[in-house]
Amino acid sequence: MTTVIRQDDLIESVADALQFISYYHPKDFIQAVYEAYQREESQAAKDAIAQILINSRMCAQGHRPICQDTGIVTVFVNIGMDVKFECDMALDDVINEGVRRAYTHPDNVLRASVLADPDGKRQNTKDNTPAIIHYKMVPGNTVEIHVAAKGGGSEAKSKFAMLNPSDSVVDWVLKMVPQMGAGWCPPGMLGIGIGGTAEKAMELAKEALLEPIDIHDLQARGASNRSEELRLELFEKVNELGIGAQGLGGLTTVLDVKVKDFPTHAANKPVAIIPNCAATRHAHFVLDGTGPSLQTPPSLEDWPEITWEVGANVRRVNLDTVTPEDVKDWQPGETVLLSGKMLTGRDAAHKKMVDMIERGEELPVDLKGRFIYYVGPVDPIREEVVGPAGPTTATRMDKFTRTMLDKTGLTGMIGKAERGQVAIDAIKEFGAVYLMAVGGAAYLVSKAIKGAEVVAFEELGMEAIYEFEVEDMPVTVAVDSRGSSVHQTGPVEWHDKIIAAKAL
Numbered sequence: 001m002t003t004v005i006r007q008d009d010l011i012e013s014v015a016d017a018l019q020f021i022s023y024y025h026p027k028d029f030i031q032a033v034y035e036a037y038q039r040e041e042s043q044a045a046k047d048a049i050a051q052i053l054i055n056s057r058m059c060a061q062g063h064r065p066i067c068q069d070t071g072i073v074t075v076f077v078n079i080g081m082d083v084k085f086e087c088d089m090a091l092d093d094v095i096n097e098g099v100r101r102a103y104t105h106p107d108n109v110l111r112a113s114v115l116a117d118p119d120g121k122r123q124n125t126k127d128n129t130p131a132i133i134h135y136k137m138v139p140g141n142t143v144e145i146h147v148a149a150k151g152g153g154s155e156a157k158s159k160f161a162m163l164n165p166s167d168s169v170v171d172w173v174l175k176m177v178p179q180m181g182a183g184w185c186p187p188g189m190l191g192i193g194i195g196g197t198a199e200k201a202m203e204l205a206k207e208a209l210l211e212p213i214d215i216h217d218l219q220a221r222g223a224s225n226r227s228e229e230l231r232l233e234l235f236e237k238v239n240e241l242g243i244g245a246q247g248l249g250g251l252t253t254v255l256d257v258k259v260k261d262f263p264t265h266a267a268n269k270p271v272a273i274i275p276n277c278a279a280t281r282h283a284h285f286v287l288d289g290t291g292p293s294l295q296t297p298p299s300l301e302d303w304p305e306i307t308w309e310v311g312a313n314v315r316r317v318n319l320d321t322v323t324p325e326d327v328k329d330w331q332p333g334e335t336v337l338l339s340g341k342m343l344t345g346r347d348a349a350h351k352k353m354v355d356m357i358e359r360g361e362e363l364p365v366d367l368k369g370r371f372i373y374y375v376g377p378v379d380p381i382r383e384e385v386v387g388p389a390g391p392t393t394a395t396r397m398d399k400f401t402r403t404m405l406d407k408t409g410l411t412g413m414i415g416k417a418e419r420g421q422v423a424i425d426a427i428k429e430f431g432a433v434y435l436m437a438v439g440g441a442a443y444l445v446s447k448a449i450k451g452a453e454v455v456a457f458e459e460l461g462m463e464a465i466y467e468f469e470v471e472d473m474p475v476t477v478a479v480d481s482r483g484s485s486v487h488q489t490g491p492v493e494w495h496d497k498i499i500a501a502k503a504l
């Protein structure tokens, strides 16, 4: 029998699912992260996982985004062939209307991160549309929809290769994962697509990430096909790399590895990796013509009660009085609590400032002796001074770092994940410092921000330069003034430990 799906039901269901996943991690993800927390032996990684879990619980309670990057929306739609749509818009437009309503919801406004004209003006579409939508026609009289909101940091680490038929997928994945660094905010999942054509392999990898975390079930029952064999082998070998939470070195880099395959041409072996980050967000619903399909809120009991105490020997720093001389004592891996005023700036602000410097123009802010935080916050609601405001990937600022340190007298930078060698060399040369905050703990970080004011480039929206007043904002010294990087030393140390323990 034909089912009629009404336009408003589809819009409401999409909007509800996107609001829901902005503040609720999937239950299987929480359980897997908690398990990783319990078994983690690297203190730095364990602290980072603790912040991710505390942040997750706070978001579930406060109904505010898990991460400041609330993602680009991907939708997989399976349309039953006995369905009729009662819509006066194209199906893409109906789904995008759901996206628009979710991202502009006044009770929990989400960050609009989508830019039109990507190699030109890069103008924000303001409502996070359009979504990336995949359709499939299937037997039946329902519409099954999966929605996901994917952070740009993890999407940026996607990899694709057209391997030779005789090449090893395992070897290629193990070569790629270290190159992905920590900008994808591990611990998370890897979606791997094998076969089809170039675009099919990427789609398979993305679709694989929608599956629940169940690697322990697979370990218990054993593999029954090649995809499952690969999952087991890669889960073990990727974790043996020792990359760890946030790339700090540790036992858990991936919580699961998902593999989807498809027949391919005899001359090809296309392979894709897409990682899912600490802000894993996806939901699923079915429309059967009886009305909107809304998500069921989880119980807060699904979240572990974790406390995270900073150690007694933590360094407290007053940003208003700290000097370039002071930072020379800071040790790699040391926890620092920042208080006082810092500036913010990310990609667009850095490009603008460096262009101005090259043209000999005066900058709108004085960066001498200051710290800059790489962040694009969510807009505040109600009494908030700022919405969730976690760090963005620092490597994107690497190419600007030498000029910024040399020409502005900047003392320090705060971001997430590792720095590239070009930035590390500049940090060493100018005796500066790079601090990292935990990616995927954005709401927790925002609680340390007591004041926020736009001070330059207001036209850049979330990419404007703000001045934040912070109190006890927790960060880790990731590159010290001598150029020692915890993202280089930590994974090597933990890889060696894991291999040594295995040999016993």
Ligand code: SF4
Pocket (backbone or CB within 6 Å): 067, 068, 069, 070, 071, 150, 151, 152, 153, 154, 155, 183, 184, 185, 277, 278, 279, 390, 391, 392, 439, 440, 441
């Ligand atoms: S957790 Fe990291 S990669 Fe994921 S959305 Fe947030 S900042 Fe981006």
